[in-house]
Amino acid sequence: MRILILGATGLLGSHIARALAADGHAVTGAGRELDFTVLATAAAWAPHLAGMDAVVNCVGVFRAREPDGYERVHHTAPAALFEACERMGLRRVIHVSALGSGARAATAYWRSKGAGEDALRGHDLDYTIVQPSLVYGADGASSRLFLALATMPAVALPEARGALVQPVHVDDLAAAVAALLRPEHGGIRELAAVGPRALAIGEYLADLRRGMRAGTALTLKLPMALAGLAARLAALHPASPLTPDALAMLDAGGAGANTADPAGMAALLGRPPRDPATFAAPADKPRAVLAWTLPLARVSLAALWLWTAWVSWFGWPHNDSLAWLAACGVPAALRVPALLGASALDAAIGCALLPRPRRWLWPLQLCLVGGYTAAMTLCLPEFWLHPFGPLSKNIPLLALMLVLWRLHDERN
Known part of the structure; x- marks a missing residue:
């Protein structure tokens, strides 16, 4: 198939592009050159969709720079994209959203992602909504943060109320998207792209630490009030993945927002997803320490x-x-x-x-x-x-x- 990948220069998009190319698809990637202030109508999307058989939308921003950034990138532009797909008869759409998304979610990021999902559900398309949990990829911003934390001799973690995460490896996510575009896996409307087990942040760091052979570390509990202050200070750096919203999303994990049944992923992959204990390797340690x-x-x-x-x-x-x-x-x-x-x-x-x-x-x-x-x-x-x-x-x-x-x- 001829497949358009939106967000092809990002962590998810680049891995998905490689997986689809390995399956023999003709992949066209679009990344940071997309102007979502312009791509707000179906007509604006039409030239990008011409000649395509399927679309994979991986576009997302974890930190919006403008007040309407989340809404524009996660809802307005995708809604116009889905309308254009329906008008042009381009029925196969894979939309990569986020686990925990919804109209009543804890953060603007999640709420805008949920609005994008609802927009897709309103169209007569052969679509699949992929909802990844915390994604591990050695080049991802959040993964680099976790790897760095895992090499520190002592780390203070937010005292979130029983918060759990269910990390999924980016290679598994890419393989799942590639599998969804095969005829035998048609008809799947939603996929919770999660790893094999839910674990606390401290347990996740311990898995990464063991993988890198980084030794032991002293783990301290940081009250949420102090964690919130630290997140606000960290957010002053424009590239920091640690923000008040990120902390709120972690805290929501106590209510199950960040976890799901991994059976769907296992069935799609034909094997269990990679365990977090296998994510990191000793070769990751020098970069993480630096x-x-x-x-x-x-x-x-x-x-x-x-x-x-x-x-x-x-x-x-x-x-x-x-x-x-x-x-x-x-x-x-x-x-x-x-x-x-x-x-x-x-x-x-x-x-x-x-x-x-x-x-x-x-x-x-x-x-x-x-x-x-x-x-x-x-x-x-x-x-x-x-x-x-x-x-x-x-x-x-x-x-x-x-x-x-x-x-x-x-x-x-």
Whole structure:
């Protein structure tokens, strides 16, 4: 069949596209180039549907950037799509929604997903609504978060009221969608795409931890009030999957919103879905560890530069600092400006490290710390013998800066 996949550049869409191509289908993908402010009518969808035999809609946004973002992407545009399919006689539609969706659901995300489902049910189409639970895919934002949490030596988890999740592997989800497009599986109206068992978040993390061989961890219970505050703070980062809505969806798991009978998936796949204990592997561990240790290292360096700036100008006696500058051969007229300039430069570097630092900031730090170390080695070598190690501590600092430089994402 000729199949149009909407959301083909996302985690679900890309895996589904590969599964359908492996089944011999001619796949056409559409992703971020789709403008849902335009695709609000059946006529606007018609050119995209021409010549297609089936449509798989994987489009979704977990965090809407505009007030009407959820409604537009999950309801208005899909409703127009379904109307266009009916008008053009394109009967086979697979609509990937979300487990827990409905008009009275806990979050706007779920409610808009439910509205999209209702719109599809109102059309004379051969449709299947796929409702995934928490999806695991090594490149998915939520999965990267869980993998990172699973490698931490201690983690505080929300004290949700008996909340359960039922993670499904993205490969199983893709295989299920591919199976739905085979003639023998026609007539399935709804599919709860879930894994084989429901488990608490702590149990899920333990499965991932064992898979990565990440050792044991201390698990603490975080009261929901504090968890809500943490979610609001995390949501300040535009790419964070941890938001108040995500916390509300987790909490709704106590009422069964995130779990379902896996029998439908098992029947469709011809086997039980993959168990969460098999999701992660030791090869996932380095990336998961770096996901939280790199920001920690960067913020630690920023704090060091800012503290050094404050101590240099406000905390340490100026006479001592000026005497050191004199020992390094700085002319008397330039000592105060040099001290002030060095303090200001330290502060500027510390501030620049807090947001997304530019790549050139790392070699700049290497040059500065290396220069400070060389100057003091020549002029004040006694600091190498100081019991607090003011110069020897620069060696691991230089190594850390070098590592962060080479690991720096070029896109920054």
